[in-house]
Structure formats: C-alpha cells, structure tokens
Amino acid sequence: MRLYLEFVKNAILANSTYRVNLFIRLLNRIIELFIFASIWKALYSGAAETTSNMGVISLNDMIMYSIISSGISVFISNNLISDISDKIRTGQIALDMIKPINFKAWQLCNVIGTNISGILLELVPVLVIGGLAFGFRVPEWKYLILFFISLAGGIAINFLITYILGILGFWFLEVSHFERLLQDLVKVFSGAWFPIWFFPKVLIGVSGYLPFKYIYFAPVSIYLSKVSIPGALSILVQQLIWIAVLFLIGEVLWRKGTAKLVIQGG
Amino acid sequence: MALIEVENLTKQFKREKKKPGLSGAVKSLFSRDYEIKTAVDGISFQIGKGEILGYIGPNGAGKSTTIKMMVGILTPTSGKVTVGGIVPYENRIENSKRIGVVFGQRSQLWWDIPLRESFSLLRYVYKIPEKRYRENLEHFAEVLDINSFIDVPVRQLSLGQKMRGDLCAALLHDPEIVFLDEPTIGLDVVVKENIRQFIKDINQRFQTTVILTTHDISDIEKLCSRVMVIDQGRIMYDGTLNHLRNAYGSDEELVIETDGVASGIDSLHELELSNIRYDKNKIIVSYSANCVNAAQIMEKVMQTCKVRDFELKETEIEEIIRKMYKKELQQEAVR
Numbered sequence: 001m002r003l004y005l006e007f008v009k010n011a012i013l014a015n016s017t018y019r020v021n022l023f024i025r026l027l028n029r030i031i032e033l034f035i036f037a038s039i040w041k042a043l044y045s046g047a048a049e050t051t052s053n054m055g056v057i058s059l060n061d062m063i064m065y066s067i068i069s070s071g072i073s074v075f076i077s078n079n080l081i082s083d084i085s086d087k088i089r090t091g092q093i094a095l096d097m098i099k100p101i102n103f104k105a106w107q108l109c110n111v112i113g114t115n116i117s118g119i120l121l122e123l124v125p126v127l128v129i130g131g132l133a134f135g136f137r138v139p140e141w142k143y144l145i146l147f148f149i150s151l152a153g154g155i156a157i158n159f160l161i162t163y164i165l166g167i168l169g170f171w172f173l174e175v176s177h178f179e180r181l182l183q184d185l186v187k188v189f190s191g192a193w194f195p196i197w198f199f200p201k202v203l204i205g206v207s208g209y210l211p212f213k214y215i216y217f218a219p220v221s222i223y224l225s226k227v228s229i230p231g232a233l234s235i236l237v238q239q240l241i242w243i244a245v246l247f248l249i250g251e252v253l254w255r256k257g258t259a260k261l262v263i264q265g266g
Numbered sequence: 267m268a269l270i271e272v273e274n275l276t277k278q279f280k281r282e283k284k285k286p287g288l289s290g291a292v293k294s295l296f297s298r299d300y301e302i303k304t305a306v307d308g309i310s311f312q313i314g315k316g317e318i319l320g321y322i323g324p325n326g327a328g329k330s331t332t333i334k335m336m337v338g339i340l341t342p343t344s345g346k347v348t349v350g351g352i353v354p355y356e357n358r359i360e361n362s363k364r365i366g367v368v369f370g371q372r373s374q375l376w377w378d379i380p381l382r383e384s385f386s387l388l389r390y391v392y393k394i395p396e397k398r399y400r401e402n403l404e405h406f407a408e409v410l411d412i413n414s415f416i417d418v419p420v421r422q423l424s425l426g427q428k429m430r431g432d433l434c435a436a437l438l439h440d441p442e443i444v445f446l447d448e449p450t451i452g453l454d455v456v457v458k459e460n461i462r463q464f465i466k467d468i469n470q471r472f473q474t475t476v477i478l479t480t481h482d483i484s485d486i487e488k489l490c491s492r493v494m495v496i497d498q499g500r501i502m503y504d505g506t507l508n509h510l511r512n513a514y515g516s517d518e519e520l521v522i523e524t525d526g527v528a529s530g531i532d533s534l535h536e537l538e539l540s541n542i543r544y545d546k547n548k549i550i551v552s553y554s555a556n557c558v559n560a561a562q563i564m565e566k567v568m569q570t571c572k573v574r575d576f577e578l579k580e581t582e583i584e585e586i587i588r589k590m591y592k593k594e595l596q597q598e599a600v601r
Contacts, residue, residue: 003390010387014378094339095374100362101391258358259341 003101004109011113022121029070029126036066036193037134052197053204054226061224062195064137067130068220069192072151074123076158076215078111081183084166097258104163104250111159139225146232150219153239158215160246161186167250170257191217197226211242267351268312269443269475270336275345277306277331305331307499308345315442316473318465320490320507322480328499329479333445336477337367350442363392366436370448373432375420381431382416385438392439399438406434409464426457433461437468443475444468450482462488495586510586516555519579520563523548525572533566547574 040062049058087093096103165182172179189212196207196217207213222232283299306328313319323329334340335347338354338361347354354361375384389399407413410430415423436444450458466489468474486493486507493510495503503510528549534542541552551563560578567573
C-alpha cells in the first residue's frame with residue numbers, strides 16, 4: 001500500500017518540475033473554454049433555450065457544461081494511451097515487467113499523481129476565470145454529492161478505457177488507424193464538449209450501449225441537475241457495472257498481451 | 267538441482283517477408299508471406315549458485331533472447347526453463363523478486379527524478395528492510411562512488427553514472443541471480459574496472475550468481491570462471507575461458523613499426539611463426555600464442571633494427587566464434 005502512495009507522490013513530483021508545461025496546459029484550457037462559450041452563444045443565436053431530443057437546454061446550461069467539463073478534465077484526462085503504447089513499442093515495457101509490481105496499479109498511481117498536480121494550477125484557475133467571465137452555478141447538496149461520486153466513476157472508466165487502448169499496442173506494433181478511430185469514437189461519445197442531448201436519436205441509442213458517456217456526460221448532467229435523483233442513482237449503478245466489465249476486459253487483454261509479447265532485439 | 271536449468275529451449279519468431287519496391291508494398295496489402303526465424307534452437311545447460319558465467323556470441327546469435335526467457339519476459343516456443351525451481355514466465359512476479367537485471371542499452375531508473383528517489387521507490391517495490399537498504403547504499407557509495415551524483419535527476423547523468431546507478435538498482439534487493447546484458451558498453455576504462463571489481467565483490471560476499479553477456483573479452487577474462495558461446499541459436503562452446511583461448515583463440519598478430527624500411531630478418535625464422543609479411547616500414551608477424559610469445563619476437567626484431575612502435579592484435583571473439591563454427595565438426599564442444 002505504501003508503495004502505491006510513493007508512486008503517486010513520485011508522479012506529483014515529476015510533474016511539478018515541468019512548470020512551463022502546466023502553464024501551457026492551463027492556457028489551453030482557458031482558450032478552449034472561451035471558444036466553446038462563443039460557439040454556444042452563436043449556436044443559440046439569441047434564444048435563451050432550445051429543445052433537444054432529451055429535454056430543454058438553456059444557453060446558461062451549455063456554458064456551465066463547458067466550464068464544468070473543462071474543470072473535471074483535469075482529473076479525467078490522461079496520457080495513458082500514448083504512454084503505454086510507447087512503452088510497448090520501445091520495449092521499455094520489458095523492464096517494467098521485471099519488477100514485482102502490478103503494472104495497472106502503478107499506471108493508475110501515475111495518472112492520479114499527475115492529475116493531483118493539476119489541481120492548483122489548472123482546476124482552480126479554470127473554475128475561477130470561467131466563473132468570473134460567465135457566472136457560476138452550484139447545484140443543491142444532494143446533486144453535488146452524486147456529482148462527486150459519478151466523477152470518481154468517470155475517472156475510473158476513462159482510466160480503464162485508456163489502459164485498454166494503451167495495451168492494444170501489444171497487437172498493433174505500428175501506429176494504427178484503428179486505434180486512432182477508437183480514440184476519436186471515445187472522444188465523441190464521452191460528451192466532453194458536445195453533450196449527448198444534441199445527438200441525433202440514432203446516436204443517442206448507440207451511446208446507450210457504450211460506456212463512454214459515463215466519462216463526461218453523466219457527471220456533468222448530474223451537476224446541472226438534468227436528471228432526477230433516481231436517474232442519477234441509476235447512472236451510478238451503471239457506472240459500477242461498466243467499471244467491472246472494463247476491469248475484466250483489461251485483465252484478460254493484459255494476460256494475452258504479455259503472453260504474446262514479442263520484443264525486438266536478439 | 268542446479269539454480270538455473272535450461273532444457274531443449276527453443277524460441278521462434280514469425281517475421282514478415284517483405285517484398286521490395288512498390289509492387290511488393292501493394293502485394294502485401296492482400297497477402298503476406300511469413301518466415302520463421304529460429305532465434306534459439308533447442309539449447310540446454312545448467313548454472314549453479316555462485317557462478318559467474320560469460321554468455322557470448324556474435325550479434326543476433328540468440329543471447330538476449332535466452333536471457334529474456336530466463337528473466338520471464340519472453341515465452342519459449344518449446345522446451346523448459348526453471349530458475350530457482352520456478353518457471354520464470356509463468357511466475358513473473360515471484361521470479362522478479364529474486365533477480366536483478368541490467369540492460370546495457372536501457373535504464374530501469376525513473377527518468378525525471380533524482381537517483382536517490384529511484385532507489386527509494388525500489389525499496390518499496392521489493393520491500394527491502396530499512397537496515398539492509400541503508401547498508402547497501404553505503405556499500406554502493408564506497409565502491410562505486412554513488413554519493414557524488416545520487417541527488418541528480420537521472421536524465422542529467424552521464425552514461426557511466428547511469429550505468430552505475432542501474433547496477434545499484436539491480437542489486438539493491440540482494441537478488442540471488444543477476445543478469446547483466448552488456449553492462450560496460452560505452453564506458454571508460456576506469457568505470458569499467460570499478461564495475462568489474464564491484465561484481466566480483468558481491469559474488470564473493472553473497473554468492474550472487476552472475477550471468478554476463480558482453481562483447482568485451484576483457485570483461486570475461488577478469489570476471490568469468492565459465493564461458494558459453496552461442497551462435498545462430500546453438501551453444502557452440504561451454505567451458506572455461508582458458509580452454510577456449512587455447513583451443514580456438516591463440517592466434518595473434520604483431521605489427522612492428524621500424525625506423526626505415528624493414529626487410530628479411532633471418533633470426534625470425536628460428537621461431538615457429540605462421541606468417542611474416544613486410545610492408546614498407548612495418549613487419550606483420552602472425553603466430554600462435556601457444557608456440558611463441560610476443561616478447562620473443564620483439565627480442566629478435568630489436569636485435570636487428572630500431573623499433574618505433576608496435577601493436578599486438580589478439581584474436582577477437584568474433585574471430586574465435588567464426589573459427590569454432592568451422593571447426594565444429596572436428597572438435598567437440600564440451601567442458
């Protein structure tokens with residue numbers, strides 16, 4: 001247990017040395033936020049609300065959506081796909097496998113550590129600047145608690161999905177378009193910027209079978225109280241189910257991948 | 267039962283046969299030809315506790331492949347490997363606790379943080395008792411002068427420092443077996459000597475079994491009691507270094523640079539030499555070190571002319587192996 005705490009501490013330390021990097025990431029987020037706020041303002045073209053396939057959504061809702069989504073991406077997003085597939089392609093994974101540690105747990109600690117290091121320098125500024133520029137809304141405490149729980153679920157699901165996509169590198173030794181396609185699919189269906197409310201009916205149906213909407217869309221819609229309390233609870237349960245499923249898929253793929261391992265060099 | 271047992275170990279890789287040119291590229295969109303490359307071909311050997319084994323062979327001979335199977339990161343196509351009674355690739359985590367590995371071309375240290383932090387992390391990874399951890403660090407500081415750069419981030423270290431760091435990282439948890447894959451590559455003479463001394467030391471003190479792959483024959487000479495030569499996936503030789511040298515590697519070449527043009531030195535014919543060649547101001551003498559030694563040749567030459575400079579070329583390991591491969595049918599490669 002202590003070991004994994006050490007890994008988290010280590011990741012925080014490693015990240016803190018790259019201050020310019022953090023600053024640029026922050027800048028990136030702020031610019032994105034303003035761009036999307038402008039887009040939504042333009043799309044709404046003067047109307048205060050609009051009807052979607054899933055109910056009435058106001059401009060104010062969408063702006064808050066963008067702010068919250070940007071904020072929570074500090075915790076959710078990670079570089080795991082490229083990190084893991086790089087390790088596999090360069091053969092560095094071999095050295096990781098020689099250590100008596102659980103690879104997945106270790107990667108999780110790195111992700112947590114990296115994201116914690118973003119709290120002060122990314123999350124807080126985004127929320128503050130976003131709030132000052134566009135106004136801020138906090139839901140009632142019941143929804144807030146459910147939001148935090150579903151956020152944890154979203155982090156877990158994104159971690160597991162990126163982990164799986166990363167270890168696909170065991171099979172795809174060269175950068176493959178199939179992988180890119182998968183990653184883009186995840187981005188679209190996660191609802192990071194474009195909520196599923198506005199998806200055409202067919203795609204709303206499709207997204208029901210995929211775990212991706214539980215990454216961004218689910219927590220943010222809970223925050224905005226766009227679902228009922230029972231609805232929110234049902235979302236939490238579905239997140240748990242997906243976490244279990246993805247965990248199992250990850251374990252199976254890891255076992256198959258390491259068994260198949262072909263390392264360059266003689 | 268020996269510490270490491272390898273029985274009929276084989277590893278084959280499927281390689282895509284790429285056809286050249288544009289038409290080849292188009293063809294491969296539809297159908298691909300694969301060829302089977304056998305990296306390791308049914309080899310068998312045993313390694314006992316406390317041995318320092320030199321595992322050598324030309325590039326692509328199968329050295330690293332064998333090591334990777336013993337370490338547990340590669341699964342054999344057929345055959346058996348047991349290390350300390352367990353099968354490495356089936357019990358990876360258990361096996362990892364007992365071994366240390368240094369890959370000369372890749373570091374296992376954490377890149378962005380000081381060396382000390384890497385060691386500290388490893389302490390938790392291997393659950394090393396506090397006291398043992400401190401003792402080992404002190405010992406490393408003494409022999410390898412670790413303290414002079416222990417607080418520097420690993421990415422800022424020189425190659426020699428990284429190598430020493432990796433060696434310490436591999437030995438921090440007192441492993442029973444240490445695999446060193448080209449540990450002295452690219453290092454200067456002083457650091458090489460320190461590292462060799464260090465390895466000898468831990469072998470004597472803790473009976474640590476060492477398996478060393480290297481292209482540097484002086485590594486082998488200074489450290490190894492036993493040598494195994496592998497070529498094209500097969501064990502060509504398994505025995506002592508002396509026997510190897512005597513049997514296959516005794517040919518030397520002495521190049522002597524003289525003052526003025528060199529020509530026939532009759533006294534040289536008194537010695538049993540393979541060949542003498544004269545090239546302007548150089549005398550090139552080929553001989554077998556079993557029959558003649560360089561000093562005798564120098565003596566004869568210096569009696570006749572002034573010597574400016576000389577160079578002694580010993581048989582290189584590649585040469586030995588090439589010869590061994592040709593002589594394979596005639597000599598038996600046993601201990």
